[in-house]
Amino acid sequence: MFNLELIQLYIVLFFIILGFITGTLIEKRHYRSIKERELKFLKLPAVTIKNVLDKEAIINDVNFVTGSAVISLDYFKRFLAGLYNFFGGEIKSYESLLDRARREAILRMKEKAVDADIILNVRIETSAIGKSAEKRKTIGSIEAIAYGTAITLKK
Amino acid sequence: MILTNLENVPGKATVEHFGIVAGSTVRAKHIGRDFMAGLKNIVGGELCAYTELLRESRQQATDRMISKAEQLGANAVVNIRFSTSSVAQGAAELYVYGTAVKVE
Numbered sequence: 697m698f699n700l701e702l703i704q705l706y707i708v709l710f711f712i713i714l715g716f717i718t719g720t721l722i723e724k725r726h727y728r729s730i731k732e733r734e735l736k737f738l739k740l741p742a743v744t745i746k747n748v749l750d751k752e753a754i755i756n757d758v759n760f761v762t763g764s765a766v767i768s769l770d771y772f773k774r775f776l777a778g779l780y781n782f783f784g785g786e787i788k789s790y791e792s793l794l795d796r797a798r799r800e801a802i803l804r805m806k807e808k809a810v811d812a813d814i815i816l817n818v819r820i821e822t823s824a825i826g827k828s829a830e831k832r833k834t835i836g837s838i839e840a841i842a843y844g845t846a847i848t849l850k851k
Numbered sequence: 852m853i854l855t856n857l858e859n860v861p862g863k864a865t866v867e868h869f870g871i872v873a874g875s876t877v878r879a880k881h882i883g884r885d886f887m888a889g890l891k892n893i894v895g896g897e898l899c900a901y902t903e904l905l906r907e908s909r910q911q912a913t914d915r916m917i918s919k920a921e922q923l924g925a926n927a928v929v930n931i932r933f934s935t936s937s938v939a940q941g942a943a944e945l946y947v948y949g950t951a952v953k954v955e
Contacts, residue, residue, distance in 0.1 A: 770892075823936075
């Protein structure tokens with residue numbers, strides 16, 4: 697009986713270590729690719745304002761563009777968040793998760809509007825998905841969706 | 852069909868309003884995808900299957916909204932908003948709504 701419990705503990709520890717290693721690697725790689733692509737799209741501003749265009753500007757094309765991403769937590773971070781839930785305080789691991797999802801969503805939106813000059817009225821929405829049948833499982837993954845209106849001006 | 856989430860189509864005057872049009876779809880994840888997502892939950896990272904599923908569903912909701920707007924005789928939908936709600940365990944409703952208008 698004691699042995700079985702020990703094995704269970706080892707399995708949990710194994711998952712935590714595995715989650716820590718892969719999670720950190722994936723997050724680092726993701727942030728690197730996000731930063732690279734953000735530099736690439738520096739010339740295409742996405743703004744939350746609705747009317748920044750001049751009256752004289754001739755609009756060539758109006759496109760509705762969306763982008764979304766579903767990012768999941770790893771086992772280690774979920775364990776960490778569980779601890780924080782007990783002590784309270786700022787949960788950095790969740791912050792980076794949300795940050796990654798939102799930035800990725802904005803980038804995907806921009807990728808759909810490569811020819812555009814500006815994206816107006818950008819809205820970002822977040823929803824928690826993947827709440828599975830197990831009730832004790834907390835938020836496993838979040839979805840971020842960004843949408844806006846891409847405007848192409850006549851040059 | 853012109854889609855935008857601005858209040859009017861830039862550069863074009865609105866001629867006629869037809870009121871609200873909406874499209875929605877309720878999707879559940881299938882078990883294979885859920886299992887894979889469960890594995891991915893250990894290592895972290897993006898759940899590509901879910902991203903794809905939600906993108907497809909949202910496209911379907913948008914298509915439904917467009918077909919309703921077409922029935923009314925509109926040629927544009929303005930002020931589009933998305934919203935997501937979970938109606939049951941493991942199922943999500945994707946809802947998209949906007950105002951059908953006729954522009955020049």
